[in-house]
Amino acid sequence: MDRHPTIDLVVFDMAGTTVNENNVVYKSLQQAINKLGHRYSLEQVLLHGGGKEKLQAVRDIMKDAYRTAADLEANARIAFADFLQLLKEAYAVLEVSTYPGTEELFAFLRANGVKVALNTGYNEQTARSLLEKLHWQEGETFDVLVTADDVENSRPAPDMILVAMERCGISEASKVAKVGDSMVDIDEGKAAGCGLSLGVTTGAQTAAQLAEASPDAVIDSLLELKAILGFVPKT
Numbered sequence: 001m002d003r004h005p006t007i008d009l010v011v012f013d014m015a016g017t018t019v020n021e022n023n024v025v026y027k028s029l030q031q032a033i034n035k036l037g038h039r040y041s042l043e044q045v046l047l048h049g050g051g052k053e054k055l056q057a058v059r060d061i062m063k064d065a066y067r068t069a070a071d072l073e074a075n076a077r078i079a080f081a082d083f084l085q086l087l088k089e090a091y092a093v094l095e096v097s098t099y100p101g102t103e104e105l106f107a108f109l110r111a112n113g114v115k116v117a118l119n120t121g122y123n124e125q126t127a128r129s130l131l132e133k134l135h136w137q138e139g140e141t142f143d144v145l146v147t148a149d150d151v152e153n154s155r156p157a158p159d160m161i162l163v164a165m166e167r168c169g170i171s172e173a174s175k176v177a178k179v180g181d182s183m184v185d186i187d188e189g190k191a192a193g194c195g196l197s198l199g200v201t202t203g204a205q206t207a208a209q210l211a212e213a214s215p216d217a218v219i220d221s222l223l224e225l226k227a228i229l230g231f232v233p234k235t
Helices: 024-034 042-049 054-061 069-091 102-111 124-134 159-168 183-192 207-211 222-228
Strands: 009-013 115-119 144-146 176-180 196-200 217-219
Touching: 009 159, 024 042, 024 054, 024 069, 042 054, 054 069, 069 124, 102 115, 102 222, 115 159, 124 144, 144 159, 159 176, 159 183, 176 183, 176 222, 183 196, 183 207, 196 207, 196 222, 207 217, 217 222
Parallel strands: 009 115, 009 176, 115 144, 176 196, 196 217
Antiparallel strands: none
16 A cells, blocks of 8 residues: 655654543643642543643643742652653553554554654653553654653643654654644644644544644544545545
């Protein structure tokens, strides 16, 4: 099968997009923040923290709860430290899965000349622990992993996508598609100048919320990418 001529790399978000971990990260984030006396719902945590580097997510979730920036930062760091411990405990017993057809899609794309990158607002340790549970191997299941630890500026800055491009030997952002389950994923793709910036409804945010970021498309399954990239007829 001929490779699609315009997209040479697809950058996929992890949790909520390719990895189904039942929102354990955001539930742990919610628990840590609410230990400070707040009452944030999981929906609020997902809306304001979805897709972001997690310390920044804490800051953004609690940004209206403190009078001064110093108070916000101090409490954000307390919550973030608690979050890391809660997440470590949760991951010890966590079972994760992928969404139907994801591994087959990765193999299909790679067999047809399209590189597959994973990027995430998690730190590398968290991301690697998820990949180990799925038995995904860099260079075999996918091509490269880029985490928040690899860049100075996390989403919505384009830095992680630019690192993925460099590692995959892609010089033109117009030949890159970004797919994620949050508005910040879409903003990241646009900031990088990606040829396609797509939202998927399997994770943090709804189709209506994703649409607010003006993506090129909102999809319900990653399998729809085959048609979007021109490999199969659109139905």
